[in-house]
Structures are given as structure tokens and as C-alpha cells.
Amino acid sequence: xxxxxxxxxxxxxxxxxxxxxxxxxxxxxxxxxxxxxxxxxxxxxxxxxxxxxxxxxxxxxxxxxxxxxxxxxxxxxxxxxxxxxxxxxxxxxxxxxxxxxxxxxxxxxxxxxxxxxxxxxxxxxxxxxxxxxxxxxxxxxxxxxxxxxxxxxxxxxxxxxxxxxxxxxxxxxxxxxxxxxxxxxxxxxxxxxxxxxxxxxxxxxxxxxxxxxxxxxxxxxxxxxxxxxxxxxxxxxxxxxxxxxxx
Amino acid sequence: xxxxxxxxxxxxxxxxxxxxxxxxxxxxxxxxxxxxxxxxxxxxxxxxxxxxxxxxxxxxxxxxxxxxxxxxxxxxxxxxxxxxxxxxxxxxxxxxxxxxxxxxxxxxxxxxxxxxxxxxxxxxxxxxxxxxxxxxxxxxxxxxxxxxxxxxxxxxxxxxxxxxxxxxxxxxxxxxxxxxxxxxxxxxxxxxxxxxxxxxxxxxxxxxxxxxxxxxxxxxxxxxxxxxxxxxxxxxxxxxxxxxxxxxxxxxxxxxxxxxxxxxxxxxxxxxxxxxxxxxxxxxxxxxxxxxxxxxxxxxxxxxxxxxxxxxxxxxxxxxxxxxxxxxxxxxxxxxxxxxxxxxxxxxxxxxxxxxxxxxxxxxxxxxxxxxxxxxxxxxxxxxxx
Numbered sequence: 001x002x003x004x005x006x007x008x009x010x011x012x013x014x015x016x017x018x019x020x021x022x023x024x025x026x027x028x029x030x031x032x033x034x035x036x037x038x039x040x041x042x043x044x045x046x047x048x049x050x051x052x053x054x055x056x057x058x059x060x061x062x063x064x065x066x067x068x069x070x071x072x073x074x075x076x077x078x079x080x081x082x083x084x085x086x087x088x089x090x091x092x093x094x095x096x097x098x099x100x101x102x103x104x105x106x107x108x109x110x111x112x113x114x115x116x117x118x119x120x121x122x123x124x125x126x127x128x129x130x131x132x133x134x135x136x137x138x139x140x141x142x143x144x145x146x147x148x149x150x151x152x153x154x155x156x157x158x159x160x161x162x163x164x165x166x167x168x169x170x171x172x173x174x175x176x177x178x179x180x181x182x183x184x185x186x187x188x189x190x191x192x193x194x195x196x197x198x199x200x201x202x203x204x205x206x207x208x209x210x211x212x213x214x215x216x217x218x219x220x221x222x223x224x225x226x227x228x229x230x231x232x233x234x235x236x237x238x239x240x241x242x243x244x245x246x247x
Numbered sequence: 248x249x250x251x252x253x254x255x256x257x258x259x260x261x262x263x264x265x266x267x268x269x270x271x272x273x274x275x276x277x278x279x280x281x282x283x284x285x286x287x288x289x290x291x292x293x294x295x296x297x298x299x300x301x302x303x304x305x306x307x308x309x310x311x312x313x314x315x316x317x318x319x320x321x322x323x324x325x326x327x328x329x330x331x332x333x334x335x336x337x338x339x340x341x342x343x344x345x346x347x348x349x350x351x352x353x354x355x356x357x358x359x360x361x362x363x364x365x366x367x368x369x370x371x372x373x374x375x376x377x378x379x380x381x382x383x384x385x386x387x388x389x390x391x392x393x394x395x396x397x398x399x400x401x402x403x404x405x406x407x408x409x410x411x412x413x414x415x416x417x418x419x420x421x422x423x424x425x426x427x428x429x430x431x432x433x434x435x436x437x438x439x440x441x442x443x444x445x446x447x448x449x450x451x452x453x454x455x456x457x458x459x460x461x462x463x464x465x466x467x468x469x470x471x472x473x474x475x476x477x478x479x480x481x482x483x484x485x486x487x488x489x490x491x492x493x494x495x496x497x498x499x500x501x502x503x504x505x506x507x508x509x510x511x512x513x514x515x516x517x518x519x520x521x522x523x524x525x526x527x528x529x530x531x532x533x534x535x536x537x538x539x540x541x542x543x544x545x546x547x548x549x550x551x552x553x554x555x556x557x558x559x560x561x562x563x564x565x566x567x568x569x570x571x572x573x574x575x576x577x578x579x580x581x582x583x584x585x586x587x588x589x590x591x592x593x594x595x596x597x598x599x600x601x602x603x604x605x606x607x608x609x610x611x612x613x614x615x616x617x618x619x620x621x622x623x624x625x626x627x628x629x630x631x632x633x
Contacts, residue, residue, distance in 0.1 A: 057289060062396035066389075067289030069282075108303035176400050183404060 030126045031210040031235035032139045048156035051099040052079045053163040059190045061172030078225035086229050143204035159201050164194040196232040276329040276381045294348040308337035316513040324370040324441050325377050341524040347376040349385040361521040366506025367447035374434035384426045391422045423481040445499035452489035454540050465532035519586045522553040548581030585615040
């Protein structure tokens with residue numbers, strides 16, 4: 001059954017993609033900050049960086065996603081390093097979290113919850129056309145106080161989650177795009193999607209979220225990863241100014 | 248003579264050379280196997296991440312005894328030297344299904360445990376999934392889809408290419424059906440070689456087909472969903488599967504070892520929960536058929552209890568009286584079946600026979616003093632304040 005489903009999905013991708021007609025969504029990057037949020041000016045905040053959620057691979061001629069393990073290792077490494085370095089430049093202490101350590105079950109659960117909540121925010125708040133009536137004037141999503149139990153030993157004030165999905169076009173895909181363009185059809189570029197969020201490790205509140213539907217930078221390289229992180233951290237709360245950036 | 252020996256040596260070398268050039272190919276079921284190329288590494292990575300999430304799933308049945316039993320059945324079927332490469336995850340999901348990932352993660356749904364009537368039937372399904380793993384069917388399938396879908400893309404630019412596109416899509420499904428059949432046949436070889444009853448695989452499909460037919464009739468669709476489509480099916484038609492497996496079984500040495508007793512003992516503790524999940528699907532006809540198939544004319548206390556649950560849950564006119572009868576019959580056969588006392592008690596309360604109902608609930612608490620629902624049942628069993 002599971003295998004059947006994946007075949008169905010793969011073929012649906014093919015049908016949707018050939019001939020290449022669909023238009024890519026309007027590229028946008030947006031962010032939101034919890035109202036009145038600011039880092040305390042006295043002490044530099046300590047942020048626990050969770051292992052980035054990375055999906056990276058190649059887009060086949062037909063547009064099927066082909067996972068690449070080597071790139072995955074490179075992207076995970078480069079994004080983590082770029083986060084730590086970028087944080088340092090902003091006077092923020094970023095510490096990498098060891099995912100495979102204790103309480104990984106709790107973290108896995110919270111990751112799943114987080115993906116769901118961010119999906120809701122993207123759809124109903126940042127990009128979608130169907131806003132939730134109770135959330136029109138507020139940005140007050142939370143993962144709940146359970147996050148405090150994920151890594152109490154790290155003594156972190158905040159946790160940073162980052163997601164990056166990239167599919168690079170294969171040579172065949174580029175050729176097919178060219179043919180499609182010559183025939184007057186629009187193109188579908190490879191997907192480059194990412195978001196990052198800052199979570200209050202005491203109560204699970206999402207204090208800041210940055211989303212980029214069409215992110216730049218070749219995250220497989222150090223320079224590209226830095227570019228991506230700089231882009232995603234657009235609107236990231238400013239340290240010590242005591243002033244929150246309004247969404 | 249010497250020349251002859253020399254030429255013999257040369258001949259031996261000539262024969263040996265191609266063998267040496269092709270070292271024995273490692274299969275994913277061999278210890279220490281690592282994915283070979285970028286495509287396979289990518290698939291494994293994806294599945295490793297899925298597996299990490301699976302480990303945190305609330306649907307996971309963690310009972311170490313039950314897990315050890317299912318693993319043991321796989322090991323007997325495919326051999327202890329190979330079975331270690333597969334990691335089995337029992338999922339509490341009431342439908343009949345099992346799935347295999349290319350990295351060795353095997354998912355077994357609890358609906359399968361409920362439907363299998365003996366160890367040989369369970370071994371047949373586990374063996375089938377194991378063959379997918381051993382023969383790298385997921386990887387082959389990905390390559391097949393990738394190549395054909397690429398061709399489909401180019402055909403999309405050609406006038407009239409659509410027919411060929413549809414043909415290619417059909418061939419993707421045909422390729423999958425062929426792998427399914429291959430897995431069925433190879434699993435039968437395993438089953439027979441390990442001494443299990445070779446007719447078990449055809450029997451499990453026969454039972455499933457019956458269940459699907461009854462379900463279709465009850466839904467008044469008249470069409471068994473699985474049989475409706477052929478060209479775009481990823482699995483062989485159930486009737487075909489049953490028939491080719493039956494024919495293949497006849498060519499195997501007969502065996503009467505189906506391990507029915509061992510199987511019942513191993514899933515006994517889980518049985519009430521499995522049947523409870525099934526009853527809650529609210530699929531009366533299929534559940535009744537399933538129970539009938541499990542009983543095969545001899546209704547045990549467990550099965551009578553399950554039948555009582557089914558009728559009590561539907562609660563149409565006359566159902567409650569029938570349910571009461573089934574509970575009472577089950578308790579005659581096995582007075583220690585705690586769940587049957589509980590259900591009978593609840594049923595009597597529902598019918599207004601409060602005194603007798605409370606008495607039955609107290610019997611339940613006597614037999615199952617550490618039951619998880621004790622506080623609730625105690626409250627229900629308490630005599631009302633005068």
C-alpha cells in the first residue's frame with residue numbers, strides 16, 4: 001500500500017509537470033515576530049540550534065525528486081556552521097544541539113508538531129488567502145511548555161529550528177525546460193524553500209518566524225549556506241536594542 | 248602428460264577468471280551492506296529519517312514479547328543468517344497491510360496479526376516483504392519510474408505522444424506487478440524450505456478476497472475495489488494471486504506445520520485489543536466474515552466475545568439480545584475471560600438490568616484486579632446510594 005501510494009505520487013508529479021505548464025508561485029519572503037518581543041539587553045541570549053531539517057536532491061527530467069545523501073551531509077554541515085557564525089556576528093551565542101542524544105523521542109515529537117504549526121502559519125497568516133479570524137491581529141502560536149524538557153542541560157534561552165528543502169535541476173531537466181520555453185510554455189524551476197523559527201525554550205512560544213518560498217544560495221557550499229541563513233534571518237529580533245521589529 | 252596438466256591448468260584459469268572478476272554480489276540482507284550509488288544512498292537516507300520518526304510513533308506496539316515472536320517467525324522463514332538485516336515495526340492499525348523499505352525497515356500492521364490464522368500465514372507475508380528488501384525492489388522501481396517518466400516528459404512535447412505516455416505509465420505499474428509476483432513466489436520458496444505449510448499464502452489471499460467481496464456487497468457498490476482496475480494496478484489482482492500461489496504450492500512438499508497453536512498463544516494478550524480496533528471500524532459485514540473465517544465452525548470463547556462486541560456496537564433491533572447470548576456462551580467456554588464479563592455487565596446496565604449488570608462488572612474486577620479502566624468500572628459497579 002505504501003509503495004503503491006509513492007508510485008501514484010511520483011506519477012502525479014510527472015503528469016503535472018509534462019508538458020511543463022504550471023507557473024511557479026509568486027516568490028516572496030516574509031517574517032513575523034511575536035508582539036512586544038525583544039531579547040533582554042543585559043545578557044547575550046543563548047540559542048540552541050537544532051539539527052537543520054534538510055531535504056536536498058536533484059530534479060529528474062520529469063520533475064521527480066531524487067534524494068542525494070552526499071549533498072544532505074554537506075548542507076546540514078554548512079547550514080549549521082553558517083548559523084553559528086551569523087549568530088556570532090550579531091552578538092548571539094549559538095550552540096549546536098546533538099540530535100541523537102537523550103530525549104530524541106521528545107524532540108522528534110516536537111519537530112512534528114512544529115512542522116504542523118509552521119504549516120498553519122504559512123497557510124493562514126503569512127501567505128495564504130484564508131486567514132483565521134482569531135489570528136488576524138496576533139502572532140501568538142506556541143508549541144507548549146513541553147519544549148523545556150527537550151534539552152534542559154543545554155541551559156538555552158531559545159531554540160532555533162531551520163528547514164531547508166532544495167531540489168537542483170538535473171541536466172535533463174534544464175534541457176526539457178529549454179524545449180518547453182521554446183514551445184511557449186512556462187517553466188518550473190527547482191524548489192528552494194526554507195524557514196527558520198525561534199522558540200522560547202521555557203514555554204514553547206514561537207517568537208519569530210522567517211519564511212522564504214524561493215530562497216537563494218547554493219546551500220551545498222559555505223558561501224551559499226551563509227547567504228541562505230542571512231536571507232532567512234531577515235527580520236530576526238535585534239539584540240540589545242530592546243526594540244522588536246514589527247511584522 | 249605435463250602438457251596436458253598445463254592445459255588443464257589453463258582451462259581452469261580461463262574458467263576461474265570471469266568468476267574472480269565478478270566477486271559475489273552483496274545483498275542488502277548481508278551483514279555490513281552499504282548502499283552503492285547516489286540513488287540508493289538517497290533512498291536509504293530518506294527511509295532512515297522516516298524510520299527515526301517511526302520510532303517515536305504513538306502507533307508503535309512496543310510489547311517486547313510480541314515483537315520477539317514476530318521476528319522469530321521471520322527468522323525461521325528466511326533463515327537466521329539473513330533476518331537480522333530487517334527491523335520490524337508493529338503498528339497498531341486495524342487494516343491488513345505490511346510494507347518494506349529499502350533500508351531494512353519493515354512495517355507490519357496489527358490488522359494483519361488479527362487476520363492471520365496461523366504462523367505460516369504470518370510467515371508468508373513477512374517472507375514476501377523480505378524478498379522486496381533482499382531483491383532491492385524499491386530501488387529497481389525508482390529507476391524504472393525515473394527512466395519512464397523522463398521518456399514521458401519528452402513525449403509530452405511531441406504531437407500524439409500522449410498515447411505513448413499512457414502506455415509507459417501502464418508499464419510502470421506492470422513492472423511493479425511483476426515484482427509483487429516475484430516476491431510472492433520467492434516467499435513461497437522460503438516458506439516451503441523452512442517447513443511451513445505451503446498452502447498458507449494462497450489461503451490468506453482467499454480469505455482477504457472473501458472479506459473484500461462481503462464488504463463490497465454491504466457497501467452496495469458491487470465492485471471489489473481491488474479488482475476494478477487492472478492496467479493501473481501496482482499489485483496483481485487478488486484472485487490471480489490466490490490462484491498462482493495455490494498452483495505453485497502444489498509443486499512443493501506438503502507440510503501440515505502451520506503453527507496455529509503457537510500463533511494463538513503468542514497474540515493472545517493482544518487479541519482483545521486487536522478485535523476491539525476492528526469492531527470500531529464500524530464495518531459490520533467484513534468483521535462478521537472475518538470472525539467466521541477465524542472460527543471455521545468452532546467458536547472459541549475469544550471469538551464469541553468478539554462477536555458479542557460486534558453486535559453490541561451496532562445495536563440494531565435484536566442485536567443486544569444476540570450480543571448477550573454470545574457473551575454468555577463465551578463465558579461458559581471460558582469463565583476467566585475478563586473482557587466478556589465487563590461487556591456483559593455494560594450491556595445489562597444499558598438494558599436497565601442494573602443489579603445483574605453491576606454483579607458482572609464486579610466479576611470483571613475480580614479477575615482483572617489491575618485493569619487500566621479499574622476506577623471507571625468500579626464507579627459503574629458501585630451500588631447506588633440509598
